[in-house]
Amino acid sequence: MSVNGNWFMAQEFDKFEDIRLSIRSLCGNFPGEYWRDLDRKKSYPTQFVKAMTESGFLGVLIPEKYGGSGMGISAAAAILEEIHKCGCNAAACHAQMYIMGTILRHGSNSQKSEYLPKIASGELRLQAFGVTEPSSGTDTTRIKTTAVRDGAGYIVNGQKVWTSRVEHSDLMLLLARTSPRGEKEKRHEGMSVFLIDIRESVGNGLTIHPISTMINHATTEVFFDDLCVPPDGLVGNEGEGFKYILDGMNAERILIGSECIGDAYWFIEKATNYAKERKVFGRAIGQNQGVQFPIAKAYAATEAAKLMVEKASALFDTGKDCGAEANMAKMLAADSSWEAADMCLQTHGGYGFAEEYDVERKFRETRLYQIAPISTNLILSYIAEHVLGLPRSY
Numbered sequence: 001m002s003v004n005g006n007w008f009m010a011q012e013f014d015k016f017e018d019i020r021l022s023i024r025s026l027c028g029n030f031p032g033e034y035w036r037d038l039d040r041k042k043s044y045p046t047q048f049v050k051a052m053t054e055s056g057f058l059g060v061l062i063p064e065k066y067g068g069s070g071m072g073i074s075a076a077a078a079i080l081e082e083i084h085k086c087g088c089n090a091a092a093c094h095a096q097m098y099i100m101g102t103i104l105r106h107g108s109n110s111q112k113s114e115y116l117p118k119i120a121s122g123e124l125r126l127q128a129f130g131v132t133e134p135s136s137g138t139d140t141t142r143i144k145t146t147a148v149r150d151g152a153g154y155i156v157n158g159q160k161v162w163t164s165r166v167e168h169s170d171l172m173l174l175l176a177r178t179s180p181r182g183e184k185e186k187r188h189e190g191m192s193v194f195l196i197d198i199r200e201s202v203g204n205g206l207t208i209h210p211i212s213t214m215i216n217h218a219t220t221e222v223f224f225d226d227l228c229v230p231p232d233g234l235v236g237n238e239g240e241g242f243k244y245i246l247d248g249m250n251a252e253r254i255l256i257g258s259e260c261i262g263d264a265y266w267f268i269e270k271a272t273n274y275a276k277e278r279k280v281f282g283r284a285i286g287q288n289q290g291v292q293f294p295i296a297k298a299y300a301a302t303e304a305a306k307l308m309v310e311k312a313s314a315l316f317d318t319g320k321d322c323g324a325e326a327n328m329a330k331m332l333a334a335d336s337s338w339e340a341a342d343m344c345l346q347t348h349g350g351y352g353f354a355e356e357y358d359v360e361r362k363f364r365e366t367r368l369y370q371i372a373p374i375s376t377n378l379i380l381s382y383i384a385e386h387v388l389g390l391p392r393s394y
């Protein structure tokens, strides 16, 4: 694959150069001061999200017949990478791109025609995804939120944590147990996915509590107390929800990986420029190998991780199995952005801690990807077990 693969990737890169140019132009309106100010106030980047929505980039994965651009994950990855490379942060709206994939792949025809055109236009925001719970953590099959049949519909009870952007969404996707763990043959069976209308549910069984975090991320705890979900809220077949969210997780891992690559490039450029300009002991600090080698190393690691993001994207776009590649892409990209962040802060010396350089903020922001949406350890366990055939460790 090497020669042809590289050629293919170079074509892909060229193919998205127009998109990258548009993103750079859009992001030019949202400089560091914009993000710094929001970070201090812990406010949602409404203007940025509005600009992204109006640009149509958030509908890139929605087929043309539903009003989107009908492009693949490679295009979405280029968009998100470029946003982060410009110093912006797509986390406030990236999920509008990919959560709808569950409806697209597993929803009924009426769900698709009702929701996808409105998601593509931005009239409806579906950018909240409730999976993680306080007591189950990464062990998703132990979730306790239940959806119990009530006539044709369901009654939902339970709690989610770290449900991001739910205050800025009209709809959320929810994973709940429709059969107790242990009742079905396999532990991942018996979970179902629901599309919840947040607008109708808040105050009627749905309560949202914001969580204050080290980054400006609009994340929350969500409580369900006898929330009624109508029959058309079920997505796909009852009991098969875990399978559906796994499909979506590959897309999420690839796209978060692309954001990490963008962050890494931002840190590398920032550090390189500073290392050229900052003079200590009568010469640019970047003349010292102790300063330039970590920058060069971060660059090499980022370039390598980007290849894995591109490989996973290419497999995803051709409908091939990409579980291992999506996981490796996310891990390698998150590692490269974290390495670059640490290097960039070190290169800036004390000034790395000053808000006005944006390095400390981006440093905090990119640290998230060692934990979410899946922690590094769990990716390593996946590779050990599913790729290398080692015994399951947990």
Ligand SMILES: Cc1cc2nc3c(=O)[nH]c(=O)nc-3n(C[C@H](O)[C@H](O)[C@H](O)COP(=O)(O)OP(=O)(O)OC[C@H]3O[C@@H](n4cnc5c(N)ncnc54)[C@H](O)[C@@H]3O)c2cc1C
Residues within 6 Å of the ligand: 128, 129, 130, 131, 132, 136, 137, 138, 139, 161, 162, 163, 164, 165, 213, 217, 219, 368, 371, 372, 373, 374, 375, 376, 377, 378, 381, 393, 394
């Ligand atoms: C800002 C933010 C936004 C988020 N947004 C969302 C969202 O929108 N929707 C959503 O559903 N979730 C969201 N999450 C949750 C996120 O996906 C989880 O935090 C993540 O999957 C880890 O789960 P946990 O926090 O419960 O950690 P735990 O599962 O409690 O794990 C804690 C630590 O132990 C390690 N560990 C656990 N088990 C093992 C094992 N068997 N082997 C080795 N190491 C192990 C983990 O790697 C981790 O480092 C968000 C989290 C954050 C912080």
